[in-house]
Amino acid sequence: MxxxxxxxxxxxxxxxxxxxxxxxxxxxxxxxxxxxxxxxxxxxxxxxxxxxxxxxxxxxxxxxxxxxxxxxxxxxxxxxxxxxxxxxxxxxxxxxxxxxxxxxxxxxxxxxxxxxxxxxxxxxxxxxxxxxxxxxxxxxxxxxxxxxxxxxxxxKWEVTVHQGSWVRGSTAGGCRNFLDTFWTNPQIKLSLTEKDEGQEDCTFLVALMQKDRRKLKRFGADMLTIGYTIYQSPGKDEHLNKNFFRYNASQARSKTFINLREVSDRFKLPPGEYILIPSTFEPHQEADFCLRIFSEKKAITQDMDGDVDIELPEPPKPTPPGQETEEELQFRALFEQVAGEDMEVTAEELEYVLNAVLQKKKDLQFKKLSLISCKNIISLMDTSGNGKLEFGEFTVFWDKLKKWTNLFLQFDTDKSGTMSSYELRSALKAAGFQLSHHLLQLIVLRYADEGLQLGFDDFLNCLVRLENASRVFQALSTKNKDKEFIHLNINE
Missing domain, CATH: 3.90.70 (Cathepsin B; Chain A)
Incomplete structure (x- = not known):
């Protein structure tokens, strides 16, 4: 050429x-x-x-x-x-x-x-x-x-490179035409700090390449239609949600979305912070990509994948028996009816009561919880280590169950009784779990069905496993100042 x-x-x-x-x-x-x-x-x-x-x-x-x-x-x-x-x-x-x-x-x-x-x-x-x-x-x-x-x-030109993936169900959100999923695409923050010589703007080039498509052609994979969009950053160091893109217009974009191996364009924008979103045109299309940014002056980039941040609230203190409200007294009566004479709920009893209560909720699509799921719940809530739930432990779990039910209904945007896997990031964050792309992709693979939907039982199992693993990690990482790694012996 x-x-x-x-x-x-x-x-x-x-x-x-x-x-x-x-x-x-x-x-x-x-x-x-x-x-x-x-x-x-x-x-x-x-x-x-x-x-x-x-x-x-x-x-x-x-x-x-x-x-x-x-x-x-x-x-x-x-x-x-x-x-x-x-x-x-x-x-x-x-x-x-x-x-x-x-x-x-x-x-x-x-x-x-x-x-x-x-x-x-x-x-x-x-x-x-x-x-x-x-x-x-x-x-x-x-x-x-x-x-x-x-x-x-x-x-010298300044060059930064970002490797990423569009994964069906978590980060393959498609272009802005698909608002419900567009925000789930990978997001890269670009900071333009120095103007061009004698100019008011900053010059940079963006080149987006889809990887390994020629190698995958023998398996029937064609070139995907790809492109990217650039937005003014609101100043937050976090993955932007759907509402941001609903109310904010883009500052620049690739000239077209096209099925080429690489799409590149040259831009001039005022100094500032921008969010660059590479995507396929259609959602749910999977590929690995390489995003390169060339700038005449120093530019700073940051992947907005986000750090894993988990907030686990301390369980509430139980109300003394003489100060219980009418609702709490009714709940205690329910517990006594389920627990029996020993005043402790086993995994089998928990399975019975949860399935009986949740199946009555018409706004939830729900499959029966298995005995293994109920054992996982007891493992999370059982502080005494006897494999059963006492009244205080059962009360804390019931409060969690009500909160998680409300979250599920909130993020079931189409009121179908199921939650889209693309909404899972927001739902988990509202529950206190901010996860990376990689962890989110693993969770979607584990809990979403072929239609990329989660029923309430899947959502409940996911939250129980996440909180259980997080509490174990926190307990074992107390000796580590950074609390990013743990060291385990054979017993642990």
Whole structure:
């Protein structure tokens, strides 16, 4: 692919009105020339003096020609030509100045040799520059990364790389058209702190690449339609929720969502903090991606995946028997009826009472709790270690059950009796569990059904297991100041 830039300005040959032309992002010719000289990325061809319609090139020693725009005398007029290579090979331009076109008959052999003209089906061909402008709408600089072309003495581009995944049911939210799931996509915070030289804005490029799609093609995987959107950050270091995107417009976005391996665009925005959201166009589509951000000045990026933060409230103190309210007295009577003479609830008794109570709730889709689930509940609440629930322990669990039931109904947005796995992040956070993408993905795989829905029994089991594991971790990490790791012996 040619290393070309087309600079705006008056043209020697006016561009046809119906021609599709991509200008160099509003840069002036002089600004573009100075930046090219400073960075050593592109430079002027001394054989063809620059003017406001010049093209720049970078000469590659391995290629026996350079990308220039020479002129030839044809029928008494100077015609500007450009040499192009088709990166896919063989297929070539068939119009004027193509390999076997009649225009070459009036050009001498010496001139043809100077231009390296051959009539081979090798993917290399010449075009009139006016045809090039009419038939091509985008010219890109193609290289490894902007900093890979530069020497140590030259100005460096700042490059940051983020690896991520779109996972069905948790982080594959699709584009903004799908508001209910869009907010669950990975979010990257971008801080632009330094303006461009002599400018009020900051220049940066964003390149989003979907990984391994060619390798997966043999398994029937096609290129996904991908893109990204950029929002002004509200200043919070946390994953933004659905309401933010409901009421806030984007500041910039990729020009299009398209099924290419990589989508890249150049932006200029005022200094500040922004949230960049890479996504597929449709939700529920899975892929790994690589997001690269190139900036002329120092830019700071942060993955808004968020740290794991778990808040477990202390259980309330029981009310003394003589001070119980009428509701508490009725609850004690219920407990005595369930517990029997020993005044303790076993796993079998808990299974009976929970299934009897929860199945009466018409607004919950509920499968019977298993005996194992009830044993997990007792393991969470049993402070005495006898495998049963006393009245105080049963009361604390019943309060939790009411809170978790209300949370489930709150996040059952379509009132179907089930909760979407995409709402699970918010529901767990409201219950005191802020989890990372990775943990959330594991929970969705464990508890969501094929339709990415959770019934109340799944939600209840999930919360019980989470709180149980969290309390064990907290108890074993008391000796660790950071409380991020625990050391276990064989007994623990």
């Amino acid at each position: 040619p290393y070309l830039y087309r600079a705006p300005g008056p043209q020697k040959h006016p561009v046809p009105k119906d021609a599709r032309i991509t200008h160099s992002s509003g840069q002036s010719f002089e600004q573009l020339r100075q930046e090219c000289v400073q960075k050593g990325v592109l430079f002027e061809d001394a054989d063809f003096p620059a003017n406001s319609s010049s093209l720049f090139y970078r000469e590659r020693p391995q290629i026996p020609f350079v990308w220039k725009r020479p002129g030839v005398n044809f029928q008494g007029q100077k015609t500007e030509l450009i040499r192009v290579r088709n990166p896919w090979g063989q297929v070539e331009w068939k119009g004027s100045w193509s390999d076997s076109s009649s225009e070459w008959h009036s050009i001498g052999a010496a001139e043809q040799k100077r231009l390296c003209h051959t009539a081979l089906d090798d993917g290399e061909f010449w075009m009139a520059f006016r045809d090039f402008k009419a038939h091509f709408d985008k010219v890109e600089i193609c290289n490894l990364t902007p900093d890979a072309l530069e020497e140590d003495a030259l100005h």
